Amino acid sequence: xxxxxxxxxxxxxxxxxxxxxxxNWVTIYDCANVVKVFxxxxxxxxxxxxxxxxxxxxxxxxxxxxxxxxxxxDSMKIAAAAANKKGIPVxxxxxxxxxxxxxxxxCFEILDSVKVNVIKGNSSEVARIAGENVRTKGVDAVSVDKxxxxxxxxxxxxxxxxxxxxxxxxxxxxxxxxxxxxNGHDMMAxxxxxxxxxxxxxxxxxxxxxxxxSASARGLACYEIAAELAVAGSKGPGSFKEILFDAIYNxxxxxADKMASISISE
Amino acid sequence: xxxxxxxxxxxxxxxxxxxxxxxNWVTIYDCANVVKVFxxxxxxxxxxxxxxxxxxxxxxxxxxxxxxxxxxxDSMKIAAAAANKKGIPVxxxxxxxxxxxxxxxxCFEILDSVKVNVIKGNSSEVARIAGENVRTKGVDAVSVDKxxxxxxxxxxxxxxxxxxxxxxxxxxxxxxxxxxxxNGHDMMAxxxxxxxxxxxxxxxxxxxxxxxxSASARGLACYEIAAELAVAGSKGPGSFKEILFDAIYNxxxxxADKMASISISE
Amino acid sequence: xxxxxxxxxxxxxxxxxxxxxxxNWVTIYDCANVVKVFxxxxxxxxxxxxxxxxxxxxxxxxxxxxxxxxxxxDSMKIAAAAANKKGIPVxxxxxxxxxxxxxxxxCFEILDSVKVNVIKGNSSEVARIAGENVRTKGVDAVSVDKxxxxxxxxxxxxxxxxxxxxxxxxxxxxxxxxxxxxNGHDMMAxxxxxxxxxxxxxxxxxxxxxxxxSASARGLACYEIAAELAVAGSKGPGSFKEILFDAIYNxxxxxADKMASISISE
Numbered sequence: 001x002x003x004x005x006x007x008x009x010x011x012x013x014x015x016x017x018x019x020x021x022x023x024n025w026v027t028i029y030d031c032a033n034v035v036k037v038f039x040x041x042x043x044x045x046x047x048x049x050x051x052x053x054x055x056x057x058x059x060x061x062x063x064x065x066x067x068x069x070x071x072x073x074d075s076m077k078i079a080a081a082a083a084n085k086k087g088i089p090v091x092x093x094x095x096x097x098x099x100x101x102x103x104x105x106x107c108f109e110i111l112d113s114v115k116v117n118v119i120k121g122n123s124s125e126v127a128r129i130a131g132e133n134v135r136t137k138g139v140d141a142v143s144v145d146k147x148x149x150x151x152x153x154x155x156x157x158x159x160x161x162x163x164x165x166x167x168x169x170x171x172x173x174x175x176x177x178x179x180x181x182x183n184g185h186d187m188m189a190x191x192x193x194x195x196x197x198x199x200x201x202x203x204x205x206x207x208x209x210x211x212x213x214s215a216s217a218r219g220l221a222c223y224e225i226a227a228e229l230a231v232a233g234s235k236g237p238g239s240f241k242e243i244l245f246d247a248i249y250n251x252x253x254x255x256a257d258k259m260a261s262i263s264i265s266e
Numbered sequence: 267x268x269x270x271x272x273x274x275x276x277x278x279x280x281x282x283x284x285x286x287x288x289x290n291w292v293t294i295y296d297c298a299n300v301v302k303v304f305x306x307x308x309x310x311x312x313x314x315x316x317x318x319x320x321x322x323x324x325x326x327x328x329x330x331x332x333x334x335x336x337x338x339x340d341s342m343k344i345a346a347a348a349a350n351k352k353g354i355p356v357x358x359x360x361x362x363x364x365x366x367x368x369x370x371x372x373c374f375e376i377l378d379s380v381k382v383n384v385i386k387g388n389s390s391e392v393a394r395i396a397g398e399n400v401r402t403k404g405v406d407a408v409s410v411d412k413x414x415x416x417x418x419x420x421x422x423x424x425x426x427x428x429x430x431x432x433x434x435x436x437x438x439x440x441x442x443x444x445x446x447x448x449n450g451h452d453m454m455a456x457x458x459x460x461x462x463x464x465x466x467x468x469x470x471x472x473x474x475x476x477x478x479x480s481a482s483a484r485g486l487a488c489y490e491i492a493a494e495l496a497v498a499g500s501k502g503p504g505s506f507k508e509i510l511f512d513a514i515y516n517x518x519x520x521x522a523d524k525m526a527s528i529s530i531s532e
Numbered sequence: 533x534x535x536x537x538x539x540x541x542x543x544x545x546x547x548x549x550x551x552x553x554x555x556n557w558v559t560i561y562d563c564a565n566v567v568k569v570f571x572x573x574x575x576x577x578x579x580x581x582x583x584x585x586x587x588x589x590x591x592x593x594x595x596x597x598x599x600x601x602x603x604x605x606d607s608m609k610i611a612a613a614a615a616n617k618k619g620i621p622v623x624x625x626x627x628x629x630x631x632x633x634x635x636x637x638x639c640f641e642i643l644d645s646v647k648v649n650v651i652k653g654n655s656s657e658v659a660r661i662a663g664e665n666v667r668t669k670g671v672d673a674v675s676v677d678k679x680x681x682x683x684x685x686x687x688x689x690x691x692x693x694x695x696x697x698x699x700x701x702x703x704x705x706x707x708x709x710x711x712x713x714x715n716g717h718d719m720m721a722x723x724x725x726x727x728x729x730x731x732x733x734x735x736x737x738x739x740x741x742x743x744x745x746s747a748s749a750r751g752l753a754c755y756e757i758a759a760e761l762a763v764a765g766s767k768g769p770g771s772f773k774e775i776l777f778d779a780i781y782n783x784x785x786x787x788a789d790k791m792a793s794i795s796i797s798e
Contacts, residue, residue, distance in 0.1 A: 018670045026294050026310050028558050033724040037769050043670030044558050047601045050634035069313045099323065102316035138284045138309030192299040236512025237303050246768025292560050292576050335579045365589065368582035404550045404575030458565040502778025503569050
């Protein structure tokens with residue numbers, strides 16, 4: 001078991017990395033805010049004229065195609081190229097991949113033209129990016145027949161990156177090591193925004209730790225531990241989400257290490 | 267009195283219809299989330315390249331012109347044409363109609379070029395669409411001198427659709443039957459988003475019930491009953507809105523049927 | 533000490549001014565909602581075809597470049613020209629000024645082509661607009677070496693407007709009078725949106741009071757007093773923000789006058 005998650009949590013809080021997002025219009029507030037309550041500094045900017053310079057003052061770049069347009073994808077590529085040049089991690093949430101041909105094409109366009117360090121999505125989104133013939137039901141996952149760990153590992157090897165599949169148990173792999181994060185709560189799936197926020201958390205954690213697979217696993221564990229704590233104090237998905245921000249802000253490192261449930265295999 | 271609202275509520279929860287939105291940037295999260303806590307599956311997508319395909323995997327399409335641009339309206343028309351072809355309901359929230367000439371023109375452009383199944387707005391918005399000479403004060407309703415039921419009926423007949431006027435009492439009509447939904451609470455008007463969410467709820471309910479007038483009335487009743495329950499537990503509009511999501515998620519069918527207050531006339 | 537803040541608060545509640553915003557996609561909901569819970573009427577519209585007409589039915593215009601594009605800035609200039617013509621106040625939140633060259637250029641383009649009545653930002657944003665050589669860290673303030681009151685006064689004189697620098701203590705000046713607003717709480721800096729909302733509050737207060745410096749000081753004090761009250765009932769930044777909306781809505785004029793902490797110097 002891999003327990004020491006607070007080491008990266010404390011680094012995020014101390015270094016307060018700027019996390020530049022080009023993301024969707026639905027959960028843009030949540031993405032910014034989750035980074036903020038973790039103690040880091042979000043910035044959202046998508047004009048093609050400034051994204052390279054903004055990525056240049058950031059410590060991580062998070063891309064999310066939830067409400068993509070061609071122009072937004074162009075900005076994403078410019079920002080990611082600047083991030084690549086600077087050597088900061090690029091996290092790509094392939095939100096809705098598998099729902100339309102346009103999304104699939106734009107995902108591959110991004111993946112083929114810039115270096116992405118972490119690909120993140122739910123089971124059917126990531127399966128689609130890995131070449132499987134699945135159709136995502138909008139932005140909600142559909143069940144995938146194949147073994148998800150194998151899909152993730154093979155995609156990580158192909159793209160030479162870290163792959164994260166979120167779900168009841170999250171799979172995080174760099175192609176060799178596989179982390180299974182078992183924290184979290186079903187309530188996270190009952191509200192809009194928890195998936196997008198996961199990518200932002202991964203961005204903040206990868207900003208301060210070079211091993212992106214362990215950083216992603218630690219970030220997800222901290223986030224989901226806070227969710228477990230928040231559910232206890234909530235009466236439904238509405239109050240849950242507000243209390244989640246409180247719980248992240250108040251998350252104590254010792255508690256996080258104690259509650260972390262991550263298994264590793266090679 | 268029309269009491270049986272839970273039959274459609276339970277269908278929404280069981281069938282989990284995908285509700286595709288092209289909506290405004292202010293309340294886009296709320297629109298997605300209200301659909302989610304009702305147990306359905308929201309998807310927001312507005313790129314002209316994908317809206318037809320996205321509507322094609324959906325069971326309802328919700329359009330809202332709150333922060334319209336010409337490009338967004340073009341996407342709305344493409345999506346609505348695809349929805350028409352597939353035979354899924356199109357709900358149109360004429361948000362801010364009557365505030366500017368541009369909004370009025372774009373509303374009529376949409377209504378004249380595609381089939382809209384439910385037109386929804388507040389009193390002055392709908393009156394404007396029905397051809398009355400009223401000026402909306404931004405997005406807040408101004409009082410309308412004429413009889414609203416007559417305006418709604420005549421618009422429903424003209425456009426061969428269901429018309430919903432939200433307010434202290436909601437008017438829902440298909441031109442012959444008129445439902446008056448008396449649920450809800452003044453607090454709903456004290457916070458941004460409740461009007462937009464009403465259209466999304468109507469979308470989710472019309473996705474699973476072919477009679478759009480009764481589906482709209484049932485959806486509004488369930489939503490507003492949850493609001494009544496939420497007000498009891500809240501201390502102001504901020505806490506009200508979070509608790510509203512809890513109350514929708516926790517809404518029990520028997521309670522809904524007991525609290526529903528809908529009158530019908532022909 | 534300047535205590536009488538409720539006089540403007542009550543005017544906002546009574547006159548319910550329409551506050552037109554062209555703002556960013558991150559906090560657009562918060563900006564609309566803070567205006568709403570203060571009792572005024574927000575409207576968000578950015579299409580170049582309608583912004584002049586929308587500003588024409590408004591009593592104040594709030595511009596925020598948090599997620600600017602060239603097109604948005606064009607709409608801002610059209611709206612501001614209409615606001616100037618009508619004689620309603622224009623509040624400009626120079627969000628992220630100093631972060632990229634593009635933002636700086638667009639800020640000056642706006643300031644040089646239309647009349648802005650209130651320039652608002654954090655210390656490094658306003659310092660940058662005043663010509664200082666500072667680099668904003670995304671949208672979070674960096675420390676500025678020079679005396680902020682002098683910077684604000686000199687900018688107010690140069691641009692013949694009111695300048696607001698938000699922070700632990702807010703500086704408000706029209707170039708001669710200087711108001712220091714000492715209300716508020718550190719928790720406001722722990723959550724996304726409080727800075728943007730401050731500009732919206734200023735817009736609502738300036739809509740009903742011609743002396744923009746005192747209106748801004750009063751608006752900030754009311755808003756920050758509500759924040760002080762909200763912190764007492766909250767368990768972290770998530771619950772704080774919801775309770776803040778409750779506290780604004782429930783803010784009693786007598787309490788506001790009692791708690792107001794504003795010093796004035798000439």
